[in-house]
Amino acid sequence: MSTRNSIQFAILGMVSLRPMTGYEIKQSYERGPANFMPISYGQIYPLLKKLAAEGLVVGKLEAGGRERQRYSITMDGRKLIKAWLTAESGAQVSHKELLLKLFFMTPGELGLIQGQMNGFHKEEAQRLEHYRRARSWLRSEHGDNSRLEIWEMVLDYGVGQSEARVRWSEGILRKMRHGKAKRKASKSA
Amino acid sequence: MSTRNSIQFAILGMVSLRPMTGYEIKQSYERGPANFMPISYGQIYPLLKKLAAEGLVVGKLEAGGRERQRYSITMDGRKLIKAWLTAESGAQVSHKELLLKLFFMTPGELGLIQGQMNGFHKEEAQRLEHYRRARSWLRSEHGDNSRLEIWEMVLDYGVGQSEARVRWSEGILRKMRHGKAKRKASKSA
DNA sequence: AATTGCATGTAAGGAGTTACATGATTAA
DNA sequence: TTAATCATGTAACTCCTTACATGCAATT
Numbered sequence: 001m002s003t004r005n006s007i008q009f010a011i012l013g014m015v016s017l018r019p020m021t022g023y024e025i026k027q028s029y030e031r032g033p034a035n036f037m038p039i040s041y042g043q044i045y046p047l048l049k050k051l052a053a054e055g056l057v058v059g060k061l062e063a064g065g066r067e068r069q070r071y072s073i074t075m076d077g078r079k080l081i082k083a084w085l086t087a088e089s090g091a092q093v094s095h096k097e098l099l100l101k102l103f104f105m106t107p108g109e110l111g112l113i114q115g116q117m118n119g120f121h122k123e124e125a126q127r128l129e130h131y132r133r134a135r136s137w138l139r140s141e142h143g144d145n146s147r148l149e150i151w152e153m154v155l156d157y158g159v160g161q162s163e164a165r166v167r168w169s170e171g172i173l174r175k176m177r178h179g180k181a182k183r184k185a186s187k188s189a
Numbered sequence: 190m191s192t193r194n195s196i197q198f199a200i201l202g203m204v205s206l207r208p209m210t211g212y213e214i215k216q217s218y219e220r221g222p223a224n225f226m227p228i229s230y231g232q233i234y235p236l237l238k239k240l241a242a243e244g245l246v247v248g249k250l251e252a253g254g255r256e257r258q259r260y261s262i263t264m265d266g267r268k269l270i271k272a273w274l275t276a277e278s279g280a281q282v283s284h285k286e287l288l289l290k291l292f293f294m295t296p297g298e299l300g301l302i303q304g305q306m307n308g309f310h311k312e313e314a315q316r317l318e319h320y321r322r323a324r325s326w327l328r329s330e331h332g333d334n335s336r337l338e339i340w341e342m343v344l345d346y347g348v349g350q351s352e353a354r355v356r357w358s359e360g361i362l363r364k365m366r367h368g369k370a371k372r373k374a375s376k377s378a
Numbered sequence: 379a380a381t382t383g384c385a386t387g388t389a390a391g392g393a394g395t396t397a398c399a400t401g402a403t404t405a406a
Numbered sequence: 407t408t409a410a411t412c413a414t415g416t417a418a419c420t421c422c423t424t425a426c427a428t429g430c431a432a433t434t
């Protein structure tokens with residue numbers, strides 16, 4: 001069935017910002033703000049060829065001593081990205097895919113992922129609740145276990161990460177509502 | 190070369206806490222404080238057999254209508270875990286492996302991963318510095334880009350996660366020093 | 379002259395998920 | 407009796423990393 005995975009959109013998204021070589025795509029992920037997405041040449045080069053074969057990008061061999069393929073996005077490629085941004089497929093997208101979508105959006109499109117961001121927030125809130133229950137279970141069931149202290153340290157890690165994600169997504173959702181209000185206000189003005 | 194990976198220690202570690210079936214191992218990771226480690230039956234059952242073949246665990250078929258293999262750790266298995274906890278292999282361990290090690294330690298062994306925890310803290314501090322630089326680069330280079338706002342949101346996610354990890358590891362390191370001081374005090378008392 | 383960075387790619391293998399297959403036990 | 411949970415396992419497949427191979431350009 002070969003469902004198109006995040007990495008293909010990670011590549012497609014980068015060439016949608018500006019025409020890029022495979023090498024530059026890797027640099028962008030390593031050095032830029034999107035460094036949450038590890039990506040290797042072993043994925044990039046074959047996938048660029050695949051995307052080119054499907055007509056989503058076009059490669060152009062650049063002149064000069066060094067061989068260099070610079071890829072640009074096609075209209076079909078842009079359409080596919082737009083569809084991907086919007087798609088709400090029942091299942092909650094992973095945090096990586098959500099960040100990836102966010103990264104390739106224009107501010108005007110932000111509303112497209114409001115539902116997905118809401119889902120993310122909800123899931124993290126549930127995870128926190130899970131941790132809260134796990135902690136009281138641990139304390140009641142293993143109150144005498146010498147390992148309890150350590151297990152709570154492990155739990156603390158998850159809680160810290162999860163709380164940060166909840167705070168972040170709340171901030172984004174606030175901005176989304178704010179943005180909508182602004183657009184409405186300027187429309188009615 | 191088949192270097193023994195984290196998942197094998199994830200399994201070995203669980204049976205080191207108490208004899209368990211494959212099913213229980215999965216439950217423990219899903220429902221317990223160590224739910225940072227996703228693990229599937231497709232990994233568990235083959236690896237239990239492999240560990241058994243290597244003499245690190247022993248399986249015992251339990252009586253009763255339902256077939257059920259309960260695995261216990263052997264002396265060799267315990268030795269291997271201890272060696273793994275201690276091992277500092279130049280390269281920084283991933284956060285998952287560090288958490289895994291922590292999870293299977295006794296409070297008395299905590300000192301064994303002090304170096305690795307220090308490395309973790311250092312790496313996260315560097316990551317924060319990387320983000321700080323990425324932000325000022327973005328602002329100077331893309332101050333006029335309408336996507337800047339969005340890219341900073343993506344950056345904020347990473348910063349939030351990283352700050353939480355720095356705080357967590359600082360807390361653990363404090364506890365380690367405290368624990369050492371306590372042991373010293375009780376020794377000299 | 380040597381090293382580092384730019385640049386592209388393939389092959390092999392390990393890691394991990396998912397779907398499938400099977401069947402007992404227990405609670406509603 | 408029906409659904410959920412307990413319980414074990416395999417096969418196929420996707421995903422991804424790593425090692426390898428190659429060679430130019432710029433810097434030291």
